[in-house]
Amino acid sequence: MTDRDTVGFVPPPYPYDRLDAYQKLAAAHDGGIVDLSIGTPCDPPPPAVIEALSQSNAERGYPASIGSEALRRSIARWMGRRFEIDVPISRISACIGTKEFVATTPQYMKLRRPGRDTVLYPAVAYPTYEMGAVLAGLRAVPVGVDAAGRMDLGSISGDDRQRALMLWVNSPSNPTGALDDLKAAAVWGRTHDIPVFSDECYTEFTWSTSAQSILQHGLEGVIAVHSLSKRSNLAGLRVGFYAGDAEIVEYLQEVRKHAGFMVPGPAQAAGVAALDDDEHVRVQRDRYRSRLEFMASTLSKWSGIDIAIPDGGFYLWFNAGDAWSFTEKLAREGGALVSPGDFYGAGGSHNVRVAVVQPDAKLHLVAKRLGM
Structure with missing residues (x-):
């Protein structure tokens, strides 16, 4: 052979x-x-969302890969209401649900920093964090959690830190429901020059505190990832978004544009209706x-x-x-x-x-x- x-x-x-x-x-x-x-x-889902989906008149043309201005403005309004933060729409972009974003982002981040080969993620977690690394030909390194379900960032070895391309955090966690210390994760990432991607798809269903986002601790070096699948019962529409660090958002926007990732126009219109209704x-x-x-x-x-x-x-x-x-x-x-x-x-x-x-x-x- x-x-x-x-x-x-x-x-x-x-x-x-x-x-x-x-x-x-x-x-x-x-x-x-x-x-x-x-x-x-x-x-x-809400009737207004179904109405927007059926009456958008957006099915003929190709939609903007980054998301329509209307969608990105509705995302910014929602983050303002939910997290009391002001995120410019230039730092917000749409994705086709979030599973594809989780699965494909490591390969694009590898192209950006070819000298790094490791994806860090919670040891008990949504399986796609690991699979995204595997599909990109990268090392998938699980990070242990403490008794409260928070990632033990201090347990990451020096070698893994130096090789790390990105760190995934997930709060509230799927499957455990634990809430992580997002401020600590953001600080750790900035200290070690490792982008932190925070999967926050369950944030609307936070029971022990108010809803939390890593973006409440600044935008630099971090990306928050959200979906309408759970929040608005729209898993079939595949509407998600990511927001945060200007350089990373712009980079991913351009790469994803070349790859042809586009949320269908009617789904984007439905997303606006969903996000504007609490x-x-x-x-x-x-x-x-x-x-x-x-x-x-x-x-x-x-x-x-x-x-x-x-x-x-x-x-x-x-x-x-x-x-x-x-x-x-x-x-x-x-x-x-x-x-x-x-x-x-x-x-x-x-x-x-x-x-x-x-x-x-x-x-x-x-x-x-x-x-x-």
Whole structure:
């Protein structure tokens, strides 16, 4: 075999594909499966958003890759209301949801700083932080977290710091719901000349404090990443945005323009309507808080495990001992599908994540099946 015949990258199984056998167990119940494994919203978006989507008249032409001025101004207004910060629209840009941004940004940052080869990310985290590094041919280095769920930045070795291209933080965390110290992350990044990318997609569902953004601690050297998928039940539209450091935003805008990344015009118009309305978010917050409390109580009584409400997000995250056995038992007895914690890193291997995204009637169906 010559070098040119060497086997290259083989994609690993997609995490949720590993649940196929448990899906069949859950689906066997009268009333079918109740899928709590993926955080896909099931509640309706606001009518004004659907109206804007259908009446935008923006479907004919190519949309601006950076996002329309109307969208970027609505983002700036929202950040002003939510975080009390003033971000110029020149430092704001659209992305096609945020998963693609998380997965592709490392390769573009590598082109910007070819002498660095390492992506740092939380040890228990959304799997795409690691996969984005892998797809770019970079080192993916997990950073441990402390007892409060905050990244232990002091544990990063000198060699990893020198090689680091970027640091991902995620607050509220998917899957743990923990809130990180975003000010400390920003200071650390500036001290070591390492850009910090802060995934804040669950910030509207922060329970123990007000909503937080890394941009509240300055724009230099940091990028905040947001999505309308969770906030406004618009996962199908793929509308997200990033904002922060002027040089990094401008660089990514230009690279992404060349690559043809564009949020469709009608989706951008819907995004404006969603961002300008806070009332539907208040309603959704109340739904998720109620569901978190109901499912924590139901699963605690059924399993005997003490399950706490997270500091943020809409996931229950708890130590189930043998996570895969717990997943199988819940599918068999309750017809509900959840995610074993090793999907999110070896540090979560004993845990289970429960996404409380299904309508109340389906959650009550699970409780009834479990005899609660």
